[in-house]
Amino acid sequence: MNVIDRIKNLFKRGGYALTEGTLKTINDHPKINIDPNELARIERNFAEYKGEYPKVEYLNSMGELRERDYMYLNMMKLSSELLSGLVFNEQCEIVVSDADDDKEQNTFKNADDFIQHVFEHNDFKKNLMRYLDPMFAIGGIAVRPYVDQATGEIEFSWALANAFFPLRSNSNGITEGVIKSVTTKMEQKKTIYYTLLEFHEWVNDLYVITNELYKTDNKGEIGKRVPLNELYEDLQEKTEIAGLTRPNFNYLKPAGFNNIHPHSPLGLGITDNCKPTLKQINDTYDQFNWELRMGQRTVFISDQMLKVRPDEHGEPPRPVFDPDVNVFKLAKMEFDQEFVKDVTNDIRTEQYVSAINHHLKTLEMDLQLSVGTFSFDGKSMKTATEVVSENSLTYRTRNNHVNEVEKFIKGLVVSVLELAKAYKLFSGEIPTFEHIGVDFDDGVFQDRSALLQFYGQAKTYGFIPSVEAIQRLFEVPKETAEQWLKDMQAEQLANDPMEREYQSQKDTYGEEE
Structure with a gap:
């Protein structure tokens, strides 16, 4: 280990970042050390999730390099939206209770009432439905409860995968992390970017939240550290909370192991292992749309039929074509031949549709979804009843993700109650996971006729x-x-x-x- 590395490690153990220079990336902070490939993977996922693809370059009929938009099927978005709808809906019931038939009083009734109020105040179910979509696509989300000092209410702050960075983790999950939030402000007709880094760390038995604010006019960097009151008047630089047994934030990732970076605590998006399949789908769809637009029409024209003109530099005259057309091809033809010959082939609609459907079947296999989940030819998808009756792969995949979401919700319930107790907003007992019930309302997967027969026999x-x-x-x-x-x-x-x-x-x- 060289001298520079030793100095860096000293500052990391000391828990304070050097602020003399400018942080170009999040990894420049001495407390943060994340595999750059993981950060790059997350950013690529975000670009594909938003549909940001480079333009397609092609040569027109005059041999000039042109550009056009890339046509794509956003299967990352569609797959994530499908799974988020299957995993969670607003009919889900979250209850804190230990009451049973032999007990008239529920020890955790106050806790249940408090949680129902907090979740209703934050519109938790609706927001979780929204955030599950990018969570499946990108690989994770984090939510942190905090106390609004002005109202005395507990609010939720959500962070997508590109705004949450782990500091420490173990087999049970991430125990320390950093949440990033960016705010823009106009100063003298110039956009200024403020980045707040919120560090969540354990110091012995105390839970410490440290805030650092950075400022820059370059969107691509973190910037230089500035005082918090430059943007936040009442935000404390350090807050210590006693009595917590778990991190104040809760991190959710899709079910499954991160096989791309096995030592990373971050999750993978559901399409991270099927990028080649997604590219095949998009490339085929793009070619199909270009063939429809251009008709893939090819016309040979005799050089004797075209007007010519010298270019602006005095070079020899060239034939004149529409610069955006790649249909016409110049050909040397004899006088006894046709001067214009259309050699266009029919548009290969059936072949393209068949190819896209073939790639969609591969995607279903990659995502562990039932055959028939996706279709490009307008055929109906399987009903929810068929999904269950066939013991379908979609239903089993969905259940794996449900287990992760259930643990996430239970962890959030405990975090909310512990935070509320620390701020004297709640004085009851803190439940364990066994006392928290999450009913995901599987009615969408249940055949009512089958249920009627089952309960009738029972x-x-x-x-x-x-x-x-x-x-x-x-x-x-x-x-x-x-x-x-x-x-x-x-x-x-x-x-x-x-x-x-x-x-x-x-x-x-x-x-x-």
Whole structure:
């Protein structure tokens, strides 16, 4: 180890960044050391997720180099959107409880009420649905609860994969990290970029949050450190929180191992292992669109038919073509031949559609989705009932991701309650993961007819009460189920012949004395 490395390590152990120079990248900070290939991978994923592709270069009929837009199918976005919709929806129920049939009081009722308020205040379910989309595409998201001193409410701050950087991790997850947020400001008609780096670290049993602000006029760099009050008036440089048992932030990544960088705690996007397939799909689609636009028409024209003109530099005259057309080709033809000959072939629609569908099948295999999930020829996809009845690969893949999301939600619940208790906003007991229930509402995957038959048989053999069967089948509260059962029993009595005869005699002769 040389002298420079030793000095760097001293500053890293000391926990303070050198601020004399300008940070070009996040890795220039002495506390942060992330594989540059991981950072590059995340940025490439973001570019593809947004549909940022370079233009296609081609030679026109005059041999000039031209450019055109690249046409693509954003399968990264479509795949991520598909999985996010399957994994989570707003019907999901999150409950903190230890109550059962033998207990009249729930020890964690106050915790449940508090969590319901915080999640409702932050519109958590809706936001999680939105952020799961880029999480699957890029490889991760982080959320951090914090206390708004002005309102006394707990707010959520979300960070995408390119704004969260791990500092320390173990087999249970990331224990220390950095969250980056960028703010722009106009100064003298010039855009200034402020980057806030929020360090979350453990110092013995204390949880320490340190804020550093950097300023630059170059969008591609972090900048030079400046005082926090230049942008944030009330933000403290350091905050210490006691009583926490887990990091204040919670990091979620797709299920599966990071085989590209095995030692990285960061997650992979669901399409990171199928980039060649995505390229084949996009290239085929781009060629198909270009063939439709140009008709791939090729016309040979005799040099005797074209007008010529000298160029602006006095060079020999050249034939004049439309500069954006690659249809016409100059050919030497004899007088007894056709001066214009169309050699155009038919557009190969069926071949292109077949090729794209073939690549989509490969993508389904890469993503571990059922056959028929994607289709380019307009054929209908499998229904949710078929997904379950076939024990489909999509359903099993979905369940793997559900497990990760469930752990993420439970960790966030504990983090919120611990933070609230540290700031004296909550005084109850902190639940463990076993006391937190997350019901993902799998109704979209369940065949109601099959459920009716299942619960009907269970009720017939006395395995489940009628009220409970109604609750589970129709997803109604217990009080509603009880009322429905009473109404059903009343209707059955009304339709009983003996009951109708008794009621008729009662109406005629009155009550028996």
